[in-house]
Amino acid sequence: MHNCQCVLTSLRFRCCFPGPKEINVVAKPLKMFAIAATVSALSCGLAQAQDAAKGEMVFKQCMTCHRIGPDAKNAVGPVLTGIIGRQSGTAAGFAYSPINKAAGENGLVWSNELIMQYLPDPNAFLKKFLTDKGKADLATGSTKMAFKLADEQARKDVIAYLDKFSEKK
């Protein structure tokens, strides 16, 4: 489970998680905070489930190329089971582009936050990652991940879904 905090905002509970799952939280009436804290465990669980459920819908777009789940296999794209915490470019048996593989060999391990930054423009992300590592010479060619997901909420939700299939809990 994630560490999470909940805050009572006007009529609803909002949860925020560390890192990419951090959500627009505004603490309204301070005196309500104590009440919010008492039910935080429950409401956090709910909010997270909702994100992942929405993320499952978003993931349908990814399923053109990716599979996820205990029996999932590589397809057009690498299997995404356990992607959070996995080194980039290391799904067994998948023929990655050099740039995706090179990023992993130079320290890219997928976290929620990094996938959040990756999805809007995978190629630009990998190039920047390698360049920042002083490996501009490897930041050439393009990734085979020819898909971009710009919408912030959709990215948060799909990552919550990916997280369900990761072992790093």
Ligand code: HEC
């Ligand atoms: C049109 C096909 C396609 C779609 C749609 C697609 N991907 Fe990919 N994705 C790929 C391919 C192919 C790769 C391997 C990239 C490479 O080798 O450069 C990849 C790589 C990845 C990686 C890096 C995997 C690793 O092991 O390093 C992640 C993370 C990822 N995709 C997430 C997603 C998510 C999340 C979605 C949906 C929002 C999505 N992809 C949609 C084809 C796709």
